[in-house]
Amino acid sequence: NKKKDFSFSNRGKTLEDELNETNEYYLQMGLAVIHKKPVPVQIVKVEYPSRSAAVIREAYFRTPSTTDYNGVWNGRYIDFEAKETENKTSFPLKNIHDHQIHHMSQVVKQQGMAFMIIRFSSLQRYFIMHFEELEVFWDRMVAGGRKSIPLQEIEETAIEVVPGAFPRLDFLPALQQLQMKHT
Amino acid sequence: NKKKDFSFSNRGKTLEDELNETNEYYLQMGLAVIHKKPVPVQIVKVEYPSRSAAVIREAYFRTPSTTDYNGVWNGRYIDFEAKETENKTSFPLKNIHDHQIHHMSQVVKQQGMAFMIIRFSSLQRYFIMHFEELEVFWDRMVAGGRKSIPLQEIEETAIEVVPGAFPRLDFLPALQQLQMKHT
Ligand SMILES: [Mg+2]
Ligand SMILES: [Mg+2]
Structure with a gap:
């Protein structure tokens, strides 16, 4: 007779789990159509057992x-990258790849919305940072500056999403705000 | 000393090859950001050789x-499915899956553009059919009607894209037309 401990029911969930659940909810409710892309794999050998x-x-x-x-x-x-860190005071930019920055910049040029969702896992805090803000921190690193974004700068430039019970990570209201700020 | 026969240089290319080339061109020119999604794969066992x-x-x-x-x-x-057929007189609807129809209908409800690109490989003819047209033929089949779309009906409801040298399949002008027809 195992009792489920609801207070810890979200423990062990990755950011990806939380986003997939939220996106599934949005899909069911007709609020948005957002999918995670499959992991790209180069297939070399396939067997066809009868x-x-x-x-x-x-x-x-x-x-x-x-x-x-x-x-x-x-x-x-809409187009985003999801990243989590165990860090408590800053987000390390080494988590992001060149080609992702390049892709988000192309999206913004086509008037799409590109952003990053950051989870500070130990703090249970979530932020949505528009690509145009992220780019400033990225360029600062490329120019020889800090290789991470201090939490305080994230608080100043990104939109915090407070997690809930269901959907776990209701980020559409934050997109509404992003849209007003970055036409 | 092998001479390349340019008149046949497009032989053997799949529709996917042609679209990937075209999308790469659009990306380089800053005209659109369109990618093929990776094939989804369920990974069961991974080895990590040193x-x-x-x-x-x-x-x-x-x-x-x-x-x-x-x-x-x-x-x-924008969101589309690419399909080719060797048929010369009609496009068989068995090429399309339920969940693809469902997905495209969700996209249209979110005010995205959803369509299908059809290649009649033996005829070297290409058509772009908006989801709202496709849905009519799909529903007709579900109601017990034809299991394919006759070429003539495709000519009447879709936009033909005439293939060129480079980019092979310049479909953006057709999207401009789609956009005017289906707000
Ligand atoms: Mg990620
Ligand atoms: Mg296909």
Whole structure:
């Protein structure tokens, strides 16, 4: 007779789990159509056993050329990368790749919304940072400056999303705010 | 001393090859940001040989929950499925899956542009059909009608894209037309 401890029911969930649940909720409610992109894999060898499904026997992980999530909300293209850190005082920029920055900058040029969702896992705090803010910190690093974004600067430039019970990470209201700030 | 026969240089290219080339051109020119989604794969076993890349040793193909391509063009979310047929007189609807129809209908409800690109490979003809047209033929089939769309009906409801040298399949002008027809 195992009792489920609801107060800890969110323990062990990755940011990806939380976002997938939230996106599934948005999809069911007709609020947004957002999906995580599959992990890109280079397939080398496939076996076709008779009477059963094909089995991939040799494949390699490829570097993604874009971000984790994209979709459409209220007529707008949205595109984001989700990142979590165990750090308590800053977000390390080494978590982000060049090609992701490049992709987000292309999206913004096409008038899409590009942003990053950051989870400070030990603090249970979540932030949405528009690409145009992220780019400033990225450029500062490239110019020889800090290799991380201090929490205080994140608090000043990003929108905090307070997690709830369900959906866990209701980020659409934050997008409404982003939209007003970055046309 | 092999001479390249340019008149046949496009032979053997799949529709996916042609679209990837075109999308790469659009990306380079800053005209649109459209990517093919990776094939979704369920990874079961991974080996980590020392000093070399991780090798996936057991994985299975999963059913995609969305369409092949999506992205942003000129502030609009675009989403499409690419299909080719060797047929000369009609497009068989069995090429399309339920969940793709469902996904496209969700996209249109969020005011995204959803459509299908059809290649009649033997005829070298290409058509762009908006989801709202496709849905009519789909519903007709579900109601017990034809299981394919006759070429003539495609000519009447879709926009033909005449292939060129480079980019091979310049479909953005057709999207401009779609946009005017289906706000
Ligand atoms: Mg990520
Ligand atoms: Mg396809």
